[in-house]
Every structure is written in C-alpha cells, then in structure tokens.
Amino acid sequence: MLYQCLLALCFLTASSLAAQTKKTCYSLDGQELDGRFQPCNPDAEFSSCCALDGTDGENDICMDSGLCMSTSGWFSTYLWANGCTDPTGKAKACPQQCNFMPSGYSFNVLQCDANNGSFCCRSGSDEDNCCTTESRVFQAATTIGQILLPGTDQVVNTTYSTILPNSSKDHSRVVGGVVGGVLGAALIASLIALFMLLRSRKALRNDYSSLQQDRDTLLQQGFNEKAALQQELEQQRLAYQQYHMAQAPTYTPAQQYPAAYYQASAALPMPMGTDSRGYPTEVSGLARPVEMDTMRGASELSDETASQKVERTEVSPNKAD
Structure with missing residues (x-):
C-alpha cells in the first residue's frame, strides 16, 4: 500500500513537472529563460514565469499581476518582472508594469510611496534607488498584486501596496x-x-x-507421518519373519550311530533266531549285516582253533609212546 502511494505521488509530481516544462518561458526582451523559470499557471494559454525550480529551494512566489516575489537571500520580498510564456510579452498574463522602460532582460519593481501607491522599475543589474528618477516611477491603480497559488489562477487575498524597499x-x-x-x-x-x-x-x-507457524506445523506433521510409517513397516517385517519361521522345517542332527545298533527298538519286537551253533540270538533290522557276519566268522574261527588244539593234545601221547 505504501509503495503504491509513493508511486502515485511520484507520478503526480512527474506529471506536474512535465506539465510545467511543456511551455517555454521567455524574458521581457524575448530571450529563452533557463530551466529555473517555470510558468506560474502551466494550464493557461499564457502565463507569467517565476523562478520556481531553484536548486537552493528558495523559489519565487507568483503574483496575479505577473510579478514574482523573491525569497532568496538579500532579495527576499523583492518584486521582479521576469517574463512569460509569450515571447512577445504582449499577453495579458505577462508583467506589464515596466513596459515604459527600454527593453531589458528583467526588471526589479520597488515601492516608492505607500500612501499614493507609487512604484519604480530598475534593471535587474541596477542597484540604484529608482524612486529618485521620475521617468522610472509609475502609479499602481490599487495594488501591485496578490499571491497566486501555484498551478492555478486563484489568489490569496493579501495586498502588497504598502511594501517599501526597506x-x-x-x-x-x-x-x-x-x-x-x-x-x-x-x-x-x-x-x-x-x-x-x-x-x-x-x-x-x-x-x-x-x-513460519504454518511451515513448522507442516514439518511436524511430516515427521509424525514418517515415524508412523516406519513403525508400521517394522511390524510388518516382524510378522513376516515369524510366519516364515513357523513354516520352515526343523533340522535335528542324527546321532553318530543309530540307537537300534546297541539295543532293540521298543516300537518293533525284535525277531528271535539262532546262530550256526544253535544259540538263540536277537536279529535287529537296523543292525549292520557285515558286522554280524564278521562276529559270526570270528566265533567259528575260534571253535575251529579250539578243536585243533584238542586233536593235537590227543595225538601227542601216541607220538610219545
């Protein structure tokens, strides 16, 4: 809002300055004035010109009579006839007070007598008191002018007929x-x-x-949702792991030798049999046949060795005899 107002103010100021620079100001002798002098009423067809664009900020005050009141230094409150936008200087809005004077660039207007309303004109570079020269004195009908509001044709109801040089x-x-x-x-x-x-x-x-509050709220919501999602994924992983562990087969390592090798199985009755000598034996289906055969061969070998020893014992006495 502030920037819009500043832009509008700058636009109005620029427009006002542009309007003022549309028309050129000329001195009383028809020379073009510099940029310090601007029309008092730029909207009018013709307007008097005063120093309204002073670099030191001490601008003139426009009068409705076409004169300008200076506010600069020692020349403060002095009246000047500077010129107007009509290069001929004949327009009604142009200052006419010093037309009886020889042509000049500008004139300073001084009040000589407040009682009879007499004024005089002197050149802008003249420092003499023109009131002592009768040819330079003129009579103002009523007043020398009223303050003109800048940019308009309205005046402030203030007279300056009693202004004296001192x-x-x-x-x-x-x-x-x-x-x-x-x-x-x-x-x-x-x-x-x-x-x-x-x-x-x-x-x-x-x-x-x-x-900032909205951002913090959104960030917190995102963190909460992320934590909840991570927790849910962990629960699903544990459930999946437990399910597959329950379905997997259990492996039990076998013993080095089957238990039936050493003792009969209680679940199945062991069949009874006899060996080659007629002794009863238990035959297990899990027993190793090779070992059983080996054991049987060792027994038979032992019996044969024993019988041979008996035969040698029985034969020896006969040999001795």
Missing part, C-alpha cells in the same frame, strides 16, 4: 507564513507516509510469523 522585516512575516504553511503540509504528508509505512511493516511482520 520594509522587508514586516513582509517577511507574510512570506514566513506562506513558507510555514507549505512546510506544514509537507510535514503532515510525511507523517501520513510514515504511518502507512509502519502499518505496512507491521502487516508484513504478522504475515511472516503466520507463514
């Missing part, structure tokens, strides 16, 4: 009032702009805080 102190009050009014208006405008700037900054600060 009465600048009295007139400085009026000039001070006008300048004070302008400065007061500028101060009020500055305060309004400052208020709008502070209000705009406060609104921006509130918007920034609201955005």
Whole structure:
C-alpha cells in the first residue's frame, strides 16, 4: 500500500513537472529563460514565469499581476518582472508594469510611496534607488498584486501596496507564513507516509510469523507421518519373519550311530533266531549285516582253533609212546 502511494505521488509530481516544462518561458526582451523559470499557471494559454525550480529551494512566489516575489537571500520580498510564456510579452498574463522602460532582460519593481501607491522599475543589474528618477516611477491603480497559488489562477487575498524597499522585516512575516504553511503540509504528508509505512511493516511482520507457524506445523506433521510409517513397516517385517519361521522345517542332527545298533527298538519286537551253533540270538533290522557276519566268522574261527588244539593234545601221547 505504501509503495503504491509513493508511486502515485511520484507520478503526480512527474506529471506536474512535465506539465510545467511543456511551455517555454521567455524574458521581457524575448530571450529563452533557463530551466529555473517555470510558468506560474502551466494550464493557461499564457502565463507569467517565476523562478520556481531553484536548486537552493528558495523559489519565487507568483503574483496575479505577473510579478514574482523573491525569497532568496538579500532579495527576499523583492518584486521582479521576469517574463512569460509569450515571447512577445504582449499577453495579458505577462508583467506589464515596466513596459515604459527600454527593453531589458528583467526588471526589479520597488515601492516608492505607500500612501499614493507609487512604484519604480530598475534593471535587474541596477542597484540604484529608482524612486529618485521620475521617468522610472509609475502609479499602481490599487495594488501591485496578490499571491497566486501555484498551478492555478486563484489568489490569496493579501495586498502588497504598502511594501517599501526597506520594509522587508514586516513582509517577511507574510512570506514566513506562506513558507510555514507549505512546510506544514509537507510535514503532515510525511507523517501520513510514515504511518502507512509502519502499518505496512507491521502487516508484513504478522504475515511472516503466520507463514513460519504454518511451515513448522507442516514439518511436524511430516515427521509424525514418517515415524508412523516406519513403525508400521517394522511390524510388518516382524510378522513376516515369524510366519516364515513357523513354516520352515526343523533340522535335528542324527546321532553318530543309530540307537537300534546297541539295543532293540521298543516300537518293533525284535525277531528271535539262532546262530550256526544253535544259540538263540536277537536279529535287529537296523543292525549292520557285515558286522554280524564278521562276529559270526570270528566265533567259528575260534571253535575251529579250539578243536585243533584238542586233536593235537590227543595225538601227542601216541607220538610219545
């Protein structure tokens, strides 16, 4: 909002300056004036010109008579006939007070007698008192002019017929009032702009805080959703692992030798049999046949060896005999 107002103010100021520079100001002798001089009423067909664009900020005050009141230094409250937008100087809006004078660039208008309203004209470079030269004195019908509001044809109801060259102190009050009014208006405008700037900054600060809160809320929601998703995935992984462990076969390592090798199985009755000598034996289906045969062969070999020893014992006495 503040930037829009500033842009609008800059646009209006630029438009006003552009409007003022549309028309060229000319001196009383028809020479083109420099950029300091601007039309007092740029919207009019012809307008008097005053120093309204002074670099030092001490601009003239436009009068409805076409004259300009200076506010610069020692020339403060002095009246000047500078020129107008009509290069011939014959337009009604142009200053006519010093037309009886020889052609000149500009004229300074001094008040000679406040009682009879007499004034005189002198060249802008002349420092003499023109009131002592009768050929330079003229009579003003009523007043020498009223203050003209810049950019309009309206006047302030203030007369200057009693202004004397040495009465600048009295007139400085009026000039001070006008300048004070302008400065007061500028101060009020500055305060309004400052208020709008502070209000705009406060609104921006509130918007920034609201955005920060929204960001923190969204981040927290994202963290919570991520943690919940991780927990759910962990639960699914554990359930999947437990399911597959329950379905997997259990492997039990076998013993080095079957238990039936050493003893009969209680679940199946062992069949009874006899060996070659007629002794009863238990035959297990899990016993190793080779070992059983080996054991049987060893027994038979043992019996054969024993019988041979008996035969040798029985034969020996006969040999001795």
